[in-house]
Amino acid sequence: MSLFKTYAGLSRDIYFLCLARTINSTGDFIFSLITLVLTLQMGMSVVSAGIFVSMAALISGPGVLLGGYLSDLIGKKTIIVSGQVLSALMIMSCAFWSGTITIGYLLIAVMFFISITRPAYNAFIIQLCPEEKERKSAFSLMYLGANLGIALGPLIAGFFIKDYVHIVFMSIGAVFLFSTFIIWKKVHVRVSDDQALQTTTENWAHHVHTQQPQGEQQPGEKQHHQPGQQNPKQGSSPFRQQQGSKPSPSPLLPMLLRNPLVFFFIVVSFLNYFIYMQYSFSLPLQMNHSFGENGAAYYGSVMTINAISVILLTTVVLSVTRSFTALNSIATGALFYGIGFGALYLLGDWPHFTIVVVSTVLWTVGEILVQTNINLYIASRVPDTHQGRFNGLLLFVGCLGYTLSPYLTGLFIRGVNMESVWIIILGISLFYAICMVLLWYVEKSFTTKRGIESTDFSKSV
CATH class of the missing domain: 1.20.1250.20 (MFS general substrate transporter like domains)
Structure with a gap:
């Protein structure tokens, strides 16, 4: 199956979101950047640099939990834009602290704000793709684009990181800001889509209580539709077929x-x-x-x-x-x-x-x-x-x-x-x-x- 046929038919918002993720991923190699900067530029031992990498990995845990909660509370797009802007500003500020240990701590903070955006990206794709087929292709395209960016970013940065590390910092920050601008201006959640994506906690509780798989109905149960209302499309999630006002987030446990x-x-x-x-x-x-x-x-x-x-x-x-x-x-x-x-x-x-x-x-x-x-x-x-x-x-x-x-x-x-x-x-x-x-x-x-x-x-x- 051709690449075009596989990813054709997605919404314009998904294409821009995946493009932004691809661009953003070219600068998304913070773990490697911490190691290279601290060892090559500052002469730090591998063991000491490893401590900073471990700290960055550990702080990612609370970051993804916080990002997931905030994306449900105040919106996926808001979290992505805010997290990437803060990451960009912090990593660009590293250019002014060249040769100091401050860079290590700033990069750990960058990793924290990047991790906040991760669950928001996944949840945003789900929100923008009410149909199962769209969602599958969107996740695949996002994965492919992210890997393409990750493959190119370190390769390009490798030529400059030893002697021109400040250029690397400024470039990664610029990449983050550019991808953020694309999301801010080009990716939108339409009002009608947002209403269609809402569900109430009571309906979810009933769903999991009966353990009825999505897209299915009990024998003899008929679906009733209001006049003028479109029938739910096959393969779409029933959570996306409900409409109503958005409730306050209920507990996760x-x-x-x-x-x-x-x-x-x-x-x-x-x-x-x-x-x-x-x-x-x-x-x-x-x-x-x-x-x-x-x-x-x-x-x-x-x-x-x-x-x-x-x-x-x-x-x-x-x-x-x-x-x-x-x-x-x-x-x-x-x-x-x-x-x-x-x-x-x-x-x-x-x-x-x-x-x-x-x-x-x-x-x-x-x-x-x-x-x-x-x-x-x-x-x-x-x-x-x-x-x-x-x-x-x-x-x-x-x-x-x-x-x-x-x-x-x-x-x-x-x-x-x-x-x-x-x-x-x-x-x-x-x-x-x-x-x-x-x-x-x-x-x-x-x-x-x-x-x-x-x-x-x-x-x-």
């Missing part, structure tokens, strides 16, 4: 307790982030272990292969798996994670870079399937009044996975050996896939018991 399947999904998603973090921790260690002094160069090649694979394979992979549900796509992606990372175990006996290339392509396919579908499961099961907070909670679990993965994996490597870690990752990936299949089976069984005609409201991208 009762929502989670009333919908244990969503709660289970969010908790188990910790495994996704734990596995995915191996590409930036265990993989470079494996390259050094297998290829010695050439390890760093080989790891750079791995990142290039990953970026190229994402750009070339995203549309193909998602087109092939279009008939999959979101849960089945995630389960399939987990299998590719396991096979891809597990293949690195072979480096212990055959230290050939060909194995690394094949491994990288395989786990990149897993990345595409998981990362483009992980938001869809929540999107179709959560009311719009809570999209920001549920996405924030999912991202918070992701922060926990990213934070704990290097530490726990490091303990295992120290206790056993380097290659054996990939067998553990293979096992965790298989367990993650089983959890997703189990969740799919439970939902399907529930639907069958109720005699409900199933609708594929969580189809894969």
Whole structure:
């Protein structure tokens, strides 16, 4: 399926939002920037620089939770614009503190405000896309654009960061402001759309109490429409079919307790982030272990292969798996994670870079399937009044996975050996896939018991 056909038909607002995210992501490499600036410019030790990176990672957790709550309270667009403007101003101010430790603390603050915008982006896509098909394509396009920007940004900055770091700071700030301007001027939530996206807490409570999957109705139940009112489109979420005034945000915890399947999904998603973090921790260690002094160069090649694979394979992979549900796509992606990372175990006996290339392509396919579908499961099961907070909670679990993965994996490597870690990752990936299949089976069984005609409201991208 062609790239144009896959992403054709989306709203103008989605195209501008994805364009802004792509532009913004070219400067969105704060973790690497902290390490490079503190070690190259200031001569700080790797251990000391690592403390600042860890602080930036830890502060991202409260950031995504706060961003999710505020996006539900005062609006997604407001949070994105405010967070990016503050990030831009802070990172541009680093140019005036060149050579001082203040830069480290400013970049940590930048990471906090960037993390605030993350759940707002996800929730904004859901708000702008009332239909399931649109939402799937929009998440895919956002993922593709973000990876394109991430691939280009560090490559360009690498030529200037050592001798002209102030130019890097000013450029990243300008990029943030430019992408913010696009969102502010070109991305709009129309009044009619905003009304159609509202739902009441009482309706959501009734929905989760009856555990009736979205897009479905009880046997014998008829849908009544007022004269002149359009019938809900097939594949759209019933939360988006309701109209009314926007209620005050209700507590998050009762929502989670009333919908244990969503709660289970969010908790188990910790495994996704734990596995995915191996590409930036265990993989470079494996390259050094297998290829010695050439390890760093080989790891750079791995990142290039990953970026190229994402750009070339995203549309193909998602087109092939279009008939999959979101849960089945995630389960399939987990299998590719396991096979891809597990293949690195072979480096212990055959230290050939060909194995690394094949491994990288395989786990990149897993990345595409998981990362483009992980938001869809929540999107179709959560009311719009809570999209920001549920996405924030999912991202918070992701922060926990990213934070704990290097530490726990490091303990295992120290206790056993380097290659054996990939067998553990293979096992965790298989367990993650089983959890997703189990969740799919439970939902399907529930639907069958109720005699409900199933609708594929969580189809894969």
